[in-house]
Amino acid sequence: MNMLPVAKVEEIVLSLVKPFDPQIDSEIIPLSQALNRILAEDVRSALDFPHWDNSAMDGYAFRYADLEEQFQEQFQEQFQEEFQEQFQERWQLRITADEIPAGMAIAKPLAKGECIRIFTGGMLPIGADTVVMQEDTERIGNILYLQVKPIQGEYVRRKGEFITAGTTLVSAGSKLTPTEIGALASARCQQVKVYRQPRIAVISTGNELVSLDSSAPLHLGQIIDSNLHAISALIAQAGAIAVPFGAVPDDREELETAIKKAIATSDMVISIGGVSVGDYDYIDGLLEKLGAHIHVRSVSIKPGKPLTIASLTNSLSVNGSEERIVYFGIPGNPVSAMMSFWRFIRGAIAKLNGAGETHWQPQFIRASTTEALNSQGRRETYLWGKLTYPKGIPTFQPVSNYSSGNLISAIGVNSLAVMRVNQTYVPVGDEVIVMLI
Numbered sequence: 001m002n003m004l005p006v007a008k009v010e011e012i013v014l015s016l017v018k019p020f021d022p023q024i025d026s027e028i029i030p031l032s033q034a035l036n037r038i039l040a041e042d043v044r045s046a047l048d049f050p051h052w053d054n055s056a057m058d059g060y061a062f063r064y065a066d067l068e069e070q071f072q073e074q075f076q077e078q079f080q081e082e083f084q085e086q087f088q089e090r091w092q093l094r095i096t097a098d099e100i101p102a103g104m105a106i107a108k109p110l111a112k113g114e115c116i117r118i119f120t121g122g123m124l125p126i127g128a129d130t131v132v133m134q135e136d137t138e139r140i141g142n143i144l145y146l147q148v149k150p151i152q153g154e155y156v157r158r159k160g161e162f163i164t165a166g167t168t169l170v171s172a173g174s175k176l177t178p179t180e181i182g183a184l185a186s187a188r189c190q191q192v193k194v195y196r197q198p199r200i201a202v203i204s205t206g207n208e209l210v211s212l213d214s215s216a217p218l219h220l221g222q223i224i225d226s227n228l229h230a231i232s233a234l235i236a237q238a239g240a241i242a243v244p245f246g247a248v249p250d251d252r253e254e255l256e257t258a259i260k261k262a263i264a265t266s267d268m269v270i271s272i273g274g275v276s277v278g279d280y281d282y283i284d285g286l287l288e289k290l291g292a293h294i295h296v297r298s299v300s301i302k303p304g305k306p307l308t309i310a311s312l313t314n315s316l317s318v319n320g321s322e323e324r325i326v327y328f329g330i331p332g333n334p335v336s337a338m339m340s341f342w343r344f345i346r347g348a349i350a351k352l353n354g355a356g357e358t359h360w361q362p363q364f365i366r367a368s369t370t371e372a373l374n375s376q377g378r379r380e381t382y383l384w385g386k387l388t389y390p391k392g393i394p395t396f397q398p399v400s401n402y403s404s405g406n407l408i409s410a411i412g413v414n415s416l417a418v419m420r421v422n423q424t425y426v427p428v429g430d431e432v433i434v435m436l437i
């Protein structure tokens with residue numbers, strides 16, 4: 001199988017992933033634990049927002065029509081400026097003895113020609129429809145003089161103006177960010193139905209790998225299984241649960257056992273390493289033996305060229321139909337492994353766990369580069385660096401050295417400049433497309 005273009009692989013991945021069923025693959029949890037979870041059903045507002053007409057300012061509430069009569073008594077428009085002070089004094093209202101702080105409902109309707117002291121969030125009394133903010137008034141005794149001509153309805157937040165009861169407040173597939181959590185809380189939503197978090201098996205492969213938990217000295221040739229931790233962290237960031245299957249040696253039998261168990265117990269499987277053309281790269285062969293359908297073996301991307309994407313049957317689902325799960329055999333080089341995740345797996349998890357379509361693809365923006373960028377042009381090339389916004393202008397600063405084996409070079413980066421196939425050079429200051437990670 002040839003190296004497939006990045007866009008084609010993205011399309012294959014998304015076509016393989018079947019989103020969770022909102023009825024079966026969901027759970028009800030307290031809103032306080034729902035940050036970053038995906039809503040599995042529309043939530044309708046039980047209340048009007050605002051619940052009642054209220055003031056947006058500290059000031060005075062009144063009936064606009066009462067002042068309108070005073071406006072009509074005034075001279076022609078052209079004389080207004082000259083005699084402004086006189087007119088202002090004519091826009092006057094009697095201040096009632098009551099006041100309305102937030103939290104108080106006043107039953108008494110406002111009498112004609114009256115205004116009432118009101119504070120931000122205070123409920124408008126019956127008869128009032130407009131608020132003047134206190135800075136625009138002068139109070140002498142119990143008379144209020146308006147220094148600015150008000151507009152009818154000004155500074156009033158009308159009942160149901162934001163949303164009416166029964167309307168969808170947050171729709172299924174939404175990610176619950178702090179904004180949605182606040183809005184749901186305001187609608188007295190104590191619990192939410194969200195998709196369950198997918199369980200993603202992570203199988204590290206390689207004779208050289210030593211678990212981070214081990215306290216034994218590293219022998220020559222050994223390294224720590226660091227990819228497990230990077231990939232598990234990416235899985236958690238994507239809203240799923242990483243289930244580690246340990247570091248499995250390059251041994252066909254042990255690998256087969258681990259892969260079978262992972263397929264039977266997970267929603268998606270990621271194995272790390274063993275997907276290139278070396279004599280100990282067993283993943284593709286084992287997947288074929290297990291009856292997998294291999295859709296992708298290699299991608300025209302740098303880093304991250306060797307990438308096996310397969311689909312396999314796991315157990316029978318609740319309704320008796322076969323469940324096919326997606327398997328990603330990602331490369332062992334640490335930046336390559338993360339690249340496969342950022343470019344393809346993150347979107348696959350988003351689709352699996354019910355997130356709306358806007359979450360299925362990476363985000364790209366245009367930025368100017370602070371250094372010239374080079375690529376061999378053979379594969380779509382992703383160069384890691386820092387995206388900043390000096391004076392508001394998106395600016396990409398690449399790192400000085402790229403090796404897919406050097407994760408240290410990627411510490412502190414937040415983005416990847418994308419160079420298309422056959423694009424070999426981007427001069428300093430030129431625009432480049434940058435993928436956010």
Ligand SMILES: Nc1nc2c(c(=O)[nH]1)N[C@H]1C(S)=C(S)[C@@H](COP(=O)(O)OP(=O)(O)OC[C@H]3O[C@@H](n4cnc5c(N)ncnc54)[C@H](O)[C@@H]3O)O[C@H]1N2
Pocket residue numbers: 204205206208209223224225226227228272273274275276277278281303304305306330331332333334336404405
């Ligand atoms: N003759 C060729 N050789 C290679 C090719 C090729 O096209 N022809 N492709 C290269 C590219 S590109 C990549 S990327 C790697 C991918 O290799 P594998 O996926 O087979 O991974 P391994 O060989 O198992 O390991 C590669 C590298 O990564 C280290 N590693 C592996 N697992 C971990 C882990 N869990 N934590 C930390 N580091 C890990 C491993 O020690 C190796 O150094 O193949 C190239 N070769």
Ligand code: MOO
Pocket residue numbers: 301302303304305306331333336404405
């Ligand atoms: O694709 Mo490899 O990921 O170039 O190092």
Ligand SMILES: [Mg+2]
Pocket residue numbers: 273274275276277278280281
């Ligand atoms: Mg290899």
